[in-house]
């Protein structure tokens with residue numbers, strides 16, 4: 001469904017992605033793990049069109065989307081919940097959700113999706129008129145995922161949804177991710193520091209190191225790989 | 237070395253506070269003396285305030301354009317005064333033709349609305365073109381580059397209008413329905429000033445509602461807050477930036493026509509001083525803050541209108557009204573020194589973080 005071919009992305013002279021290739025098939029959860037600075041966020045932002053690669057292509061269902069502006073990519077169903085949540089602090093919860101449906105014109109569908117988000121995260125429903133900046137970290141993460149859902153994703157890009165959350169909340173978030181995938185058929189590309197959690201929900205995974213894919217395989221294979229265990233799963 | 241630096245710093249600060257305190261004392265002493273002498277009647281004070289509101293409404297309308305562009309691009313659009321000038325300049329040719337043909341007398345309200353529309357459309361077109369041609373290609377360039385471009389654009393527009401329409405002062409025709417006074421709560425108020433105040437308030441309310449309630453207005457706020465995140469939500473950032481320029485142009489063009497009704501004349505340099513005053517108003521209210529620009533404009537308008545008579549007069553300064561520009565710019569400097577975030581502004585650091 002989503003195919004990334006040989007991406008080379010630069011920040012000025014910094015060569016951040018050195019030929020990343022990966023695929024995400026329809027209905028899959030694929031995870032991207034790797035140490036800080038490996039290039040995970042850069043990969044997602046290149047897919048989303050915020051960064052333009054110097055080389056390489058991004059294909060959605062075989063169609064090239066590399067040169068499209070970000071809003072066109074969202075319109076085609078590739079939606080990202082960015083790292084650090086990036087909630088609009090001076091807009092209310094409702095406004096944050098409304099704005100995330102910007103590309104859509106189906107009023108009824110938008111209303112239903114908003115209800116779905118509030119069903120998924122009842123805590124957001126209670127705070128619908130509260131400003132985004134006043135939410136707790138966990139609530140902001142719920143809102144970030146909720147916003148991504150409002151964009152009607154076919155492929156959902158999640159950048160570290162567990163960052164800074166208490167263990168109980170992390171589990172709640174991951175359950176939601178799995179539910180979105182299995183019940184609603186959303187294809188998911190999940191970037192995570194928490195490799196253990198990520199590999200427990202994902203079907204397949206890629207390991208990134210300094211801008212390159214160093215390992216790929218099914219989640220089970222990666223979980224059992226000794227190098228992965230040592231580097232990312234904390235011990236043997 | 238460290239300690240010496242710190243001492244110098246406090247030294248400058250003490251000096252600044254002394255200057256600030258001295259100015260405040262002058263204002264207070266001047267005001268008390270003027271009021272004690274009783275030179276102006278309460279009727280006259282009221283006139284000053286009403287004029288201040290009318291003038292402040294115009295400042296506020298212009299200030300909105302500065303503040304929205306700053307909020308969304310972090311850039312001061314120094315050509316905004318010329319965007320303001322362009323509307324009533326083009327509007328003039330429509331007004332004068334309609335006045336000569338008698339249309340103004342037959343259809344005073346309709347003709348006024350036509351000139352208003354022409355002014356708003358002209359200023360909006362110029363604002364959007366300017367963004368498209370001069371600023372958009374520079375997005376991502378160091379901040380100084382668009383700033384210098386804006387100053388260049390400002391001169392370009394001034395001399396374009398001078399070249400096209402001449403350097404002479406053009407006198408707007410009179411609308412009979414705007415001459416004379418109306419009694420309000422027992423006080424006689426000049427009709428023109430009243431209309432200017434009402435129109436400015438309506439326009440501001442309209443803009444505020446647009447930004448708060450409509451989808452496009454929310455997109456403007458989202459892009460101002462976090463451009464990349466807004467793009468990830470599917471907002472067309474370039475188009476939204478153009479919309480914010482257009483909104484600034486609409487308000488400036490309307491403000492320009494109100495200015496022409498209030499002061500009766502327009503010419504190619506007319507945007508310069510009101511432009512800087514409105515910029516002062518935007519800084520005063522907290523640049524980037526929409527209600528702040530409205531508040532700052534109104535405040536500056538009133539302050540400038542009553543200030544010379546209130547405290548300069550009391551200090552025995554001859555011809556105090558000539559010094560009203562000094563008041564505005566002294567205020568700009570004082571705000572920048574003592575409260576750079578303005579009345580409603582938040583700290584820039586937290587906003588940009």
Ligand SMILES: Nc1ncnc2c1ncn2[C@@H]1O[C@H](COP(=O)(O)OP(=O)(O)OP(=O)(O)O)[C@@H](O)[C@H]1O
Nearest residue numbers: 011014016034035036037038039040041042043193
């Ligand atoms: N805006 C930027 N300017 C310059 N270099 C950058 C920028 N953003 C990222 N980089 C560099 O690109 C490389 C990849 O960064 P990226 O943010 O993609 O890593 P990441 O895998 O998401 O890390 P983390 O787990 O810490 O989020 C790093 O070396 C980083 O320093």
Ligand SMILES: [Mg+2]
Nearest residue numbers: 040041042083
């Ligand atoms: Mg990252």
